[in-house]
Amino acid sequence: MSFLQSLVAFVVALGLLITFHEFGHFWVARRFGVKILRFSIGFGRPLWVRRFGPDASEFVIAALPLGGYVKMLDEREGTVSPAERARAFNNKPIAQRFAIVAAGPIFNFIFAILAYWFMYMAGIPGLKPVIATVEPGSIAEQAGLRPGDRVASIDGEVTVTWTSVIDVTISRVLDRREVAIGVVGRDGSERDLSLDLSRISVDELAGGMLLRKIGVTPLRPIVPAIIGDVTGGGAADRAGLKRGDRIVAVGGERVRDWGHWVEIVRGSAGKRLNVELRRGDESFSIELVPELVRDDSGAAFGRIGASVDPENAVDRELLATEHYGIAAALVQALDRTAEMSLITLRVLSKMIVGEASVKNLSGPISIAQYAGESAGIGLMAFVGFLAIVSVSLGVLNLLPIPILDGGHLMYYLIEIVKGSPVSDATQVIGQQLGLAVLLGLMGLAFYNDIVRLIG
Numbered sequence: 001m002s003f004l005q006s007l008v009a010f011v012v013a014l015g016l017l018i019t020f021h022e023f024g025h026f027w028v029a030r031r032f033g034v035k036i037l038r039f040s041i042g043f044g045r046p047l048w049v050r051r052f053g054p055d056a057s058e059f060v061i062a063a064l065p066l067g068g069y070v071k072m073l074d075e076r077e078g079t080v081s082p083a084e085r086a087r088a089f090n091n092k093p094i095a096q097r098f099a100i101v102a103a104g105p106i107f108n109f110i111f112a113i114l115a116y117w118f119m120y121m122a123g124i125p126g127l128k129p130v131i132a133t134v135e136p137g138s139i140a141e142q143a144g145l146r147p148g149d150r151v152a153s154i155d156g157e158v159t160v161t162w163t164s165v166i167d168v169t170i171s172r173v174l175d176r177r178e179v180a181i182g183v184v185g186r187d188g189s190e191r192d193l194s195l196d197l198s199r200i201s202v203d204e205l206a207g208g209m210l211l212r213k214i215g216v217t218p219l220r221p222i223v224p225a226i227i228g229d230v231t232g233g234g235a236a237d238r239a240g241l242k243r244g245d246r247i248v249a250v251g252g253e254r255v256r257d258w259g260h261w262v263e264i265v266r267g268s269a270g271k272r273l274n275v276e277l278r279r280g281d282e283s284f285s286i287e288l289v290p291e292l293v294r295d296d297s298g299a300a301f302g303r304i305g306a307s308v309d310p311e312n313a314v315d316r317e318l319l320a321t322e323h324y325g326i327a328a329a330l331v332q333a334l335d336r337t338a339e340m341s342l343i344t345l346r347v348l349s350k351m352i353v354g355e356a357s358v359k360n361l362s363g364p365i366s367i368a369q370y371a372g373e374s375a376g377i378g379l380m381a382f383v384g385f386l387a388i389v390s391v392s393l394g395v396l397n398l399l400p401i402p403i404l405d406g407g408h409l410m411y412y413l414i415e416i417v418k419g420s421p422v423s424d425a426t427q428v429i430g431q432q433l434g435l436a437v438l439l440g441l442m443g444l445a446f447y448n449d450i451v452r453l454i455g
Contacts, residue, residue: 006372009382010364011065013371015041017111017390018068021397024107025070025100032096035073035087043067066364076424094412101408108394109337115387116333119380123323126161130219130318138215143195145216148186154195155179160322162218166210171339173197173205174346202347202356221318223258226309234305239288241306242279249276258308265290269302340391348395363445365453402427402434 018041026039035055040046042062050059072089073080080088089097129151134140151159155172159165172179176198183191200213211218225247230236247255251274255261264273269292276285290302324332350356362370367389374385400410407430411422422430 005376006368009371009375010368013367013382013386013389014065016386017108017393018042018065020107020111020390021104021393022068022070024103024105024110028103029070029072029089029100032092032100033087034089034092034100035084036070037073038069038071040071041065041068043069094415098409098412101405101412104405105394105397108390108397109341112337112340112387112390112394113330113333115383115390116336117330119383119387120322120324120329120332121326122380123321124161124163124380124384125319125321126163127218127220128318128320129159129162129165131216132219133217135215139196139199139213140215143181144191144193145181145183145195146185148219149183149191150185151181152184152190153182160320162211164322167336167339169197169210170205171343173200173210174202174343174350202350203360219318223308225255225258225261228307228309231305234303235289235291236304236306239275239286239304241277241286241288241304244279244309246278247275248278248283250274265304266301269293269300271302337387337391340388341395344392344395348399358444359448359451361441361445361448363442363449365446365449401437402430403438404434407434 022039022041026036029036036053036057037055038058038060040058040060040062042060042065044063046060046062048061051057052059073084073087074089075085076090085091089100092100131140131145131147131149131151133147134145151165153159154165154168157164157168159168169179178194178196178198181193181195183193185191195214197214200210204210204213227236227241227243227245227247230241230243247261249255250261250264255264268290270289273288273290274285275288276283288304290304292300293303294300347356347360351358351360370385371382374381397404398406398409400406402408402410411427411430415421
């Protein structure tokens with residue numbers, strides 16, 4: 001199920017983002033009167049083909065969903081009748097050609113803005129940024145942070161949830177500088193502190209170690225070990241567990257909460273467990289043997305086929321929602337998209353100069369995993385994932401690498417300066433070099449994916 005969820009989420013995500021990107025090229029080209037021959041989502045053998053419009057343009061869904069293209073009438077790619085030469089892409093003014101090519105990445109940014117706008121209007125739920133523990137000798141302790149403190153702001157930006165804390169902090173880590181942090185203590189007192197982020201590297205940031213490196217752990221809800229849904233025919237069902245059962249102890253060891261219970265089950269595949277539980281006013285013991293299962297990476301763990309009771313899974317006091325009105329949400333969406341674009345560029349530049357490892361590059365396998373995980377969390381998480389990937393696609397497509405949109409835009413800038421188009425021979429060489437660079441990056445990303453998968 002995890003594999004299928006990741007696969008479906010990956011196909012949906014790529015389909016949406018590629019379609020939006022290519023629609024940008026298509027829409028602007030049509031506005032300037034360019035004849036569209038084909039609009040393809042994916043490469044390779046066509047799986048679905050239809051013709052629409054007065055030009056009978058082909059709309060195609062192809063077998064390999066790792067990209068797409070809009071094929072326009074162009075004298076460089078075939079014979080064009082004299083009656084249609086004015087509709088050929090290569091005969092359009094350079095400003096129009098520039099706009100057509102730039103429209104794809106621009107539509108990626110528009111998609112991200114719309115996604116963030118929707119999220120901020122609907123409300124982004126999360127945990128309040130309350131600190132549970134502070135690591136001795138850590139950056140947090142040196143700054144004066146204490147257990148029970150709530151992070152209220154960073155550099156003047158209000159932080160409603162831990163997600164907003166991380167979002168605001170990321171760009172400051174890239175600056176390698178101190179930030180002003182406003183906290184509210186357990187007693188309600190307010191303090192202004194200074195947190196030194198210069199000791200955190202980009203690689204640690206990309207590895208999801210930001211809070212750990214700072215030296216804090218979030219205060220999380222304590223979820224009691226109460227059984228919710230029980231899968232028919234599973235280990236829990238065979239052992240007699242029912243909805244509402246409270247797990248008290250396993251083998252004489254008291255079960256603290258649901259997380260502790262899950263930890264015991266996952267580490268006990270195939271082992272016979274003596275489980276003490278309470279059902280209403282009655283206490284008794286059962287024998288339970290978790291089934292041995294394996295995840296996508298081949299790692300083994302135990303599973304019983306029972307979920308947590310949702311009515312007891314949330315401590316409302318620790319929840320918060322980042323929410324804005326229509327206008328304020330749009331401002332936040334614009335700021336967030338711009339910030340993510342700059343972060344992407346800065347991380348790429350640090351990879352080029354060796355300040356960040358190329359191990360941070362992710363390929364289709366990692367993207368599929370992230371897509372599946374975000375879809376499993378909920379709609380907001382999946383929309384946020386789409387926004388991040390859309391920004392990345394927009395930025396990467398604007399890089400001045402021949403074969404990408406940015407490479408074509410580079411040629412047009414040269415044409416503007418020199419007064420004539422770049423020669424066909426130069427463009428062919430550039431395309432070959434660009435393809436080599438792109439294949440090298442894709443190969444490296446695939447290699448990183450495989451290393452993560454098996455390691």
